[in-house]
Amino acid sequence: MATEEFCRLGKELYSAEKEFGRFAKEFWLATKESCRLRKELKSAKLLYGRLGCCNLLAMYCKYFLLAYARDLMKTVFLVLLFLGAPSLLWADDELTARIRKFAEQGDPKAEFSMGLRYDLGDGLERNPELAAQWFRKAAEHGIVGACLYLGLKHEFGNGVKLDQAMASSWYERAALLGSAQAAFLLGNLYRILEDPDTIRGCVWLEIAAKQGYPGAEKAKQESCFGLRAQDFQEIVALIKKNEDQIKQQRGKPVK
Structure with missing residues (x-):
């Protein structure tokens, strides 16, 4: 047993x-x-x-x-x-240091990344003013997202002085680089200026609509309602001019 x-x-x-x-x-x-x-x-x-x-x-x-x-x-x-x-x-200290190093050497994508990190408080203390500085550097190197962010910042006065003229300028740069969102925001901005520019608003809303941006077609129809025949002729000419510039910008390397 x-x-x-x-x-x-x-x-x-x-x-x-x-x-x-x-x-x-x-x-x-x-x-x-x-x-x-x-x-x-x-x-x-x-x-x-x-x-x-x-x-x-x-x-x-x-x-x-x-x-x-x-x-x-x-x-x-x-x-x-x-x-x-x-x-x-x-624990972003090491990663942020690497990105900062690239940005200080003039890397456009790293400059944009630093702008995002300061703007969102990602790995760094949130600082809208420094974010705008990095966005400007990236925008000057042709980063479309940086141009768009600068437009938003100037339109709403986040980290920079509220300036609708500057906002429209940066939106236009982003739109000419192919951003449908920037075209939509620019078209809407022209509609709400103290002295609205309905024709230019329709131009950029039409460009955004052609790129399939949500809500652009409806906004364009509302904006263009009541325009004269000669106004539409001017709109068509401006659309062609801007679309030609967009085509020229596509494929260009980032500086």
Whole structure:
């Protein structure tokens, strides 16, 4: 009886050791997967900083869901991910320093990224004035997003003096670089000036509508209502002139 009990315990011990080995293997695989995803997330953050895009959270959620869908120690992986992710998401000192270095060397995308970081308080204390300075540098290098942001800042007086003339100037630069949003904002701005310019408003709203910008067609119809035949002739001529300039700008390298 003692021998049989000893054999039974030995088998159970063997099974337990085997189960422990499987657990250890899955834990190692989960740890390895976590490290790989953390490296990819760090690369994504660097790309986010260099290009000034705003999709980091979407990238993070994508990696999170893909990893969670696996059956490799979900609970362990989630613990590892939540312990490691915050340091990547909020410890931006090194990343910001790298972006600043590129920006100070005159890299246009890095200049735009610094503007976004100061404007949104991403990795830096929020400073609309410094954001506007970096946006201006990037805009002068032909970054369309920077031109658009400067237009918004001047229209609403965020970090700069409220100046509708400057707003329209930056919107127009962005629109000529191909931004449908800038064309739409410029068309609407012409409608609400103290001295509205209905013809130019219709021109830019039509250009935005041709590019499929939401609401542009309706705004154009409202703006053009009641115009004379000669006004439409002028609108058609200005549309052609601006579209030719947009075509010329496309494909030009960033300075």
